[in-house]
Amino acid sequence: MDKKELLYKCAEMFEKYYAHLSGKNDRHTVYSLDAGDMELWKSVYYAEL
Helix, strand or coil: CCHHHHHHHHHHHHHCCHHHHCCCCCCCCCCCCCHHHHHHHHHHHHHHC
16 A cells, blocks of 8 residues: 555544544543554554554
């Protein structure tokens, strides 16, 4: 997979977290990726991008 396609897939993964992470919610809460997304982040996206 080329870098451009990888970047789009990574952005697509983060879109589902946007409402929580965008600052629209005025709470001071710690969020994390779900287990499957965290594994993808660590093994693919972080390593490649």
